[in-house]
Each structure stands twice: as C-alpha cells, then as structure tokens.
Amino acid sequence: MMTKQSSNLADGSSSESWLDDACILDIDFFVKTLSGIKSKGVCADLIGSVITHYASKWLPEISSVDVAERSLTQLQEAPERVAVSWMKKRFFVEALIGVLPPEKTSIPCNFLLQLLRTANMFGVEAAFRSELEKRISRQLDEASLKELMIPSFNHTCGTLLDVDLVIRLVNGLMSLDREVVKSGAALVKVAKLVDSYLAEAAIDANLSLSEFVALAGALPSHARATNDGLYRAIDTYLKVHAGVSKQERKGLCRLIDSSKLTAEASLHAAQNERLPVRAVLEVLLSEQAKRSHRRHHPLESSEQAARCGLRREVMEIKKLKEEVVRLQSQCNAMQAQMERMTEKRKLGFFRWKKPAIIPTFAAGGGLSRSVEMNDNEDDKDEVDGLVGFRRQTPMHVRTRLLKPKTHHPKWRRSMS
Known part of the structure; x- marks a missing residue:
C-alpha cells in the first residue's frame, strides 16, 4: 500500500486522495510513507504540501479555528482522557517536525508559526522547538502579524504574548550568515513586522521596558526606512505605562531616529506631552534641518515628497480640467452671441420699418x-x-x- 501511494505522489497525483484513508491516522505509518515518497525523488514542495494538508486535517489545533474554544472543550472532558489526548498530540507534533524537508521554500512560514504555537501549547521537547524556531528565523520576512502573535503558554510569564519567542526569532535571523540575512526588502519587511508587533504588545501593562527595548533594538538602524512604526509603538507604550520614569523615557526615545520621521509623525511628536523635552527638541531640529536641505537642494526629493507632489499634481490637474470646461462653456456662449449679432446686422440693410x-x-x-x-x-x-x-x-x-x-x-x- 505504501508503494502504491508513493507512486501516485511521484506521478504528481493529488495528496488529498490518500491522506483521507483511515490507516494514515497512525503517525508511524505516515512517517514511513513519507520516507518512501522521499526515496522516490519527489520534490520538496510536494512533500511540504502533503505535510501541511495532513497536519491541518488530523491536528485541529493547527488550523485557523479558535484555539481557546478547543481547549475549553477539552477541559470539560475527563482528566485521564485529556492527558492521553495531549500526549498523543505532543508526539504527533514532534513527528511532524522531524519529517520537515530541509529546503527553505518547501513549507510556508505561517504554517511553521502555527506548528510552533501548537508545539508550545502541548509542551513539545525544547530540541524540536529550537529546530522549528531556526527554520522560522530563516524566512521570517514571509510571516504575517496574525500568526506571529503567539500567546504565552508559560505560567511564569506575565505577558499575554510570548515576546521572548519573537526576540529569539529576530536574534536568530540576525545571527545567520551575511548571505542569508538580506539587507534589502526582506529586512525592511521584518522591521515593519516587528514594529507592528511592538505596537500590539505595548498594550499589555505587564510588558517590561527591558523586553520592549530588547525587541525594538534587535534590528539594525538601516532596517527601518522610516521610524513612524517604532514611534507609534513607543507612544503606545508610554500611554499605557504612565509610571515610566523620566530617565527611562529618555532611554526609550533614544531608539527613535528623528531624521527618519515623516512630516505627520514629526508634527505629532512635537505636540506629544509624553515625550521628554530633549526628544521634542531633537524632532524640531531634525525637521528644520530637512526643510533647509529641501530649500538648498530643490532637485532632491524623498519618497514622501514624491507622494505629496503626486497628490498635489492630481489636484491641480483636476482643477485645470474644471477651468477648461468653464472656459469652453464661456467661449461657446460668446460665439453664439457673436453669431446672433452678425445675423442682425445682415438683416438691418434690407429691412425697413415704419417711420x-x-x-x-x-x-x-x-x-x-x-x-x-x-x-x-x-x-x-x-x-x-x-x-x-x-x-x-x-x-x-x-x-x-x-x-x-x-x-x-x-x-x-x-x-x-
């Protein structure tokens, strides 16, 4: 039977037809079947699709359904039955992690994050989780914010989100070889993802300042094209954590590069009473320097200036079109009036009226x-x-x- 299924996959047949078989419920048999498929020389992308479909079908916790509802349903069952079910799922997740193909593009990053969330939920061994975190770090630029917001299943952790996990993922990305760590668009995507995650995590009153600074400072300065997202996260943290001291506020604001703030963010920061005076002065001086630079170098334009100029040109073109329509209407009216006057003059030479x-x-x-x-x-x-x-x-x-x-x-x- 394994040979037949392997040959079907090698020929490019659908993986869903044989995964519905009841015998595949046995994870050991699934691992043996997958090993036979690999020996046939099947591409890694097809093997990855088989694993993702199999996991989403026989492991409900890995799907997009609310995990809290499933956990509540399981807690209402008998304790012995719950313990056995959790041990089976823990073994199931460990087996899936062990058969993941080594190729980077074979498994989507969001599925790996779902698998990591499930592994943390069922208490998978640290070695399996570490291996899974390394794989996620290599393709962290493909992750979404929704899947990155993994809850903290550790009772000793005070935060709702597992911030330490995200710190390890970002540090793992930066510790890779220079050939793996992209300094271009991929790193910019990771920076935007981290800033969005910080803005969500900052709402938690139990998030410590050291965790916030560790995650915000894990990326180099050149990774952020603009600092608007980082400024928004810091402002949210200061709004929620009103007890932060003056010195801590200063240290937190040192993370912001004022020269990378847009005009809207600079205007908000200049009027923000939660920021220290020194930070506000740096924003004002940076904005003044950018205006002076634009006056002396009118030909140079930033991305924001290009967007504003394009928006202004669209408005001007719209106004010009309206003006052309108005002038055309006036021209038509004047031409009609001139034609009427010309017609009257022609009739005046030959028409006689009663004296x-x-x-x-x-x-x-x-x-x-x-x-x-x-x-x-x-x-x-x-x-x-x-x-x-x-x-x-x-x-x-x-x-x-x-x-x-x-x-x-x-x-x-x-x-x-």
Whole structure:
C-alpha cells in the first residue's frame, strides 16, 4: 500500500486522495510513507504540501479555528482522557517536525508559526522547538502579524504574548550568515513586522521596558526606512505605562531616529506631552534641518515628497480640467452671441420699418412740421437733442434762434 501511494505522489497525483484513508491516522505509518515518497525523488514542495494538508486535517489545533474554544472543550472532558489526548498530540507534533524537508521554500512560514504555537501549547521537547524556531528565523520576512502573535503558554510569564519567542526569532535571523540575512526588502519587511508587533504588545501593562527595548533594538538602524512604526509603538507604550520614569523615557526615545520621521509623525511628536523635552527638541531640529536641505537642494526629493507632489499634481490637474470646461462653456456662449449679432446686422440693410413721427416746434413754440425717423441710432440722438434743447432754452432765446431768416433784397428800396 505504501508503494502504491508513493507512486501516485511521484506521478504528481493529488495528496488529498490518500491522506483521507483511515490507516494514515497512525503517525508511524505516515512517517514511513513519507520516507518512501522521499526515496522516490519527489520534490520538496510536494512533500511540504502533503505535510501541511495532513497536519491541518488530523491536528485541529493547527488550523485557523479558535484555539481557546478547543481547549475549553477539552477541559470539560475527563482528566485521564485529556492527558492521553495531549500526549498523543505532543508526539504527533514532534513527528511532524522531524519529517520537515530541509529546503527553505518547501513549507510556508505561517504554517511553521502555527506548528510552533501548537508545539508550545502541548509542551513539545525544547530540541524540536529550537529546530522549528531556526527554520522560522530563516524566512521570517514571509510571516504575517496574525500568526506571529503567539500567546504565552508559560505560567511564569506575565505577558499575554510570548515576546521572548519573537526576540529569539529576530536574534536568530540576525545571527545567520551575511548571505542569508538580506539587507534589502526582506529586512525592511521584518522591521515593519516587528514594529507592528511592538505596537500590539505595548498594550499589555505587564510588558517590561527591558523586553520592549530588547525587541525594538534587535534590528539594525538601516532596517527601518522610516521610524513612524517604532514611534507609534513607543507612544503606545508610554500611554499605557504612565509610571515610566523620566530617565527611562529618555532611554526609550533614544531608539527613535528623528531624521527618519515623516512630516505627520514629526508634527505629532512635537505636540506629544509624553515625550521628554530633549526628544521634542531633537524632532524640531531634525525637521528644520530637512526643510533647509529641501530649500538648498530643490532637485532632491524623498519618497514622501514624491507622494505629496503626486497628490498635489492630481489636484491641480483636476482643477485645470474644471477651468477648461468653464472656459469652453464661456467661449461657446460668446460665439453664439457673436453669431446672433452678425445675423442682425445682415438683416438691418434690407429691412425697413415704419417711420416714427416726431413733432418739431417752430418759432413761438408752435408745431410746424414732423420729422420722420427710422431705427437709426443717430436719428434718435438728434431728436433727443432737439427735445432737450426745447426744454432747457428760454422762450425769448428760442424764438430768436428758431425764427426763420428773412431774405432781404439785394438792393434796399428807396425811401422816395
């Protein structure tokens, strides 16, 4: 039967078909079957998928279901039965750790963290747990915050989370050879993961200052591209632990590199009353130095300046589009008005209207004749001038000015 299953896996068949067999419940038989698969030259990734599927099926504690609910259900059973079940699961976890392929990419890091949490829960031997921690340290940059938050199953530990475990994982990563420890994106991911973990662990009032400093200082300074996450974790710790002395606050704030704080974090730190005065002054001086550097080197831009500039350009482009639409609307309205005016002018040369009769006044104030007017504006202005002249000029002046001239003969008549 083992040979048949091994050949199926060697041919690339699904691992789930034969793992559902009842005989695989025996962990010894599973280990023998897996050894036979390895001897066939099956790739490590396939062996890793077999192990993860087998563990998630026959070890419920390793799945994503709430562990607290399962533990409460087990405690309600008989004590003898609970003890036997825990011993079986402890042996099960130790056997799984023993058959893990040595290749780094064969098993996901989150599954290894789940296996480590289960190993700590059932009290697996220290040698197996140490081996598992070494594997996790090698691929810690692939871990998620949710799986890294392993609770503390040691009754002597006062914290809810196993902070010492995370310290050992980070120290194990930094103790590896320089070829293994990546100084680029992988180390930056680990720094972000550690800062997020510190922010969550800082809520625990039982977290000591030495544990916080040990985990925050386990990474080199170049691992953090920005110190915003570290500053947030320190601010949370100071908010929860109000009894921290002034000297301890100073030592804690020395972990922050003020030159790596963004403008938002610097503004918050400058107004933070929980920080020592010296730390606030360092933040202000660092921000002033960055502004002076930007003035003297306008061509140089940081990542934050690039993001802010891109956001500003998007807003300006949006405003320009709105302005173009508004100007286009005004241009269309003006063009329509010009077309209407042009059409009226064309019709004015050939259209005749009924003349308006405007009375004029002769000398002495009487009506003498009428003036015919068209719609010409010049004629209207002339009539308005005559009416104004009529109203504003005295009677005797009007009479003299409007009196018709008498045509005298060329030769005066003789008196004789």
